[in-house]
Amino acid sequence: MTGIGRRGLLGGTTALLAAPAILHAQPAGGVKIGVVAVQTGPQAALGNQLKDGFALGLRHLEGKLGGLTAETVIIDDELKPDVAVTKVRAALERDKVDFIVGVVFSNILQAIIRPVTESNTFLISTNAGPSTFAGRGCNPFFFTTSYNNDQVHSVMGQAAQDNGYRRVFVMVPNYQAGRDAVAGFKSKFQGEVVDEVYVPLTQLDFSAELAKIAAARPDAIFTFMPGGLGVNLVRQYRQAGLANIPFLSTFTVDEATLPAQGDAALGFYSAASWAPNMDNPQNNRFVTDYIAAHNAVPATYAAQAYDAAMLLDSAIRKVGGTLANKDALRTAIRAADFRSVRGPFAFGANHYPVQDFWLLKVGRRADGKLETQTDRKVFTNAVDPWAAECRMR
Template sequence: MRKLLATAIVGALASAMPAGAQDSLKVGFVATFSGPNAALGEHLYQGFMVGLDHAGGRLGGMATEILKEDDQLKPDVGVQVVRKLIDRDKVDVVTGVVFSNVMMAIHKPLTESKTPMISANAGPSPIAGKLCSPYFFAASWQNDQSHEAVGQHLQSKGVKRVFLMAPNYQAGRDGLAGFKRYFKGEVLGETYTTVNQPDYSAELAQIRAAKPEAVYVFYPGGMGVNFVKQYAQAGLAKDVPLFSAFTVDATTLAAQGDAAVGTFTAAFWTDDLDNAASKRFVADYRKKYGSTPSTFAAQGYDAARLLDAAVKDAGAKATDGEALAAAIRKAKFDSVRGPFRFNTNHFPIHDFYLVETVKAPDGTLRQVNRGVVFKDHADAYVAECPMK
């Protein structure tokens, strides 16, 4: 496995520029593009590229160069590629990043170099709180929030006994902490498994023995494919409802098949949201890639639209890190989720929806929006952030 993907250069170079001026915007796009979770990075990138298309191939009107790097879901590789982007490639901004363990590793070199970072996915709790930075922004969410929404839903439905599972890394721990913040019933078991663990037979036996009313898990990418199929094969699906976040979505649904039917999740966006920006994005993504976009793709798209607006506002100072960060904080753009605003820690305040996976009359699998769980929901860590 090569450590670095070949650089992708997008957009023509600007023709004549004033002496001494930089003639293009350099964007480092870092994500997991290899291994069982590669689909998540590809969806982030594809969504970003639709956003770039909508900017005419030139973010903020500047010729745009995208440098695409694979972190391989390895924090040390993430640090290597980010240092290369900063020191050798001299990028103006970095975006992407699927996994929180990678984000935690690259946060320091990015913020110390004053390189603006727009996360298109990972939103670790420490970065939302005490490690918040004027150079870090999330175009997605804070890790806990979708999990909080499912916890709230089960609490409101009167569920009393649950079993929890997640991979043992930052986002897994954040996720279950978020769920428990709003679910006040009994947790019969809380199990953390190895990242990319392929077999869950031992844990499924524990669930059967515990006899919960519901199971809640967080298993993104290939982990989610394996878990959901094994859950159904073990016969648990017919007895114990399965709830999750980032486990059943457009990146995993085709592989999970009918095993995913009847599961519930929560998300800040669904492909049937009724606003102009979302409809345009969904239509153009389907046209470009021939499939329905996931929330990962929607986040990548919003990252591109946010950056486009900020570069326009920064103008001639867009390649200055401090000026670009200030512009990102104030930028206004049409988000797929509707109105978009940052909290003081640079994480969004937004709605969350309950989503059910169903089998349509034509036999296709769909995820259907079942209504709002949280309105204008802020993350739990903003009070720990010293920025105001």
């Protein structure tokens, strides 16, 4: 999910599986992972999901990746690109991490991708998927287990089109993923965008924008408001009496925000390549064990991070635990020889997934918890729109 349009640590690192006293030493026969997950401010709910999903993957793998004992270094990017760069450089140079995994927001990914990849270290994004690195900017040391930002939002554009909506109000944050959201939505929606509003990433009061929506009387709204932005928007949308206007969203009503949104989110739509109610053995185990550990339903942030752990396990196993041969390791990662919680999984030529996408609707589980549930499949084996521009082969 989640810099400005395609066009166009020291103190913060902590060890998750090992005592801080041995952070400086590479464990014999081990592998060290730097996990970038925002832990500061209202967006920490998303970072916690990411961190906990990766940790559950390691737990299911008995603390090993490809047979190597795994150690993680948690990096709080604080949602500040300069801070993220400083902490990631320390993880690379001081802590000698073998991989960097994680990243919720695209502006953070844009800040750290050069220092990571220029050190010949693989960066596995488990959420941020900016179009910037999907086309001509594709990178042999960059993979993502999530999506291209445009894709998820295009699901909503197609859904709006299929539902016969002619006039849609669009509102997103003013950064990379927000602009990608608009581009993705417009790529499929053929009707009129009655207004296109960009708000600061720190905005929590939407009263002025809600007044605009009420005045415009659109057939539906499309919005992308992650984390705390989504919590406030959903509550205020209901309070403003606008629920009769269909609420189409991406990364606004999800398992990271639903506990705070409560019943205000019921019936609102979202889109993703995964949902907690997908019925396959890997997903059933993942969701059951995540809820048991955290008393909360996992979101895509957790699911995609869990898949990243399984991906690394498969790749390291393929190279027999030898991490020095980067070409062989890249080939092993590209093979994606693991069972994903979302079902079939494969990488395209640009190292972004080729996968199905679903329209989701917020509903209530049998245990009373809220979750996003599959409504219908919108795209099958979708290749992101910039893959053809990638010259990496």
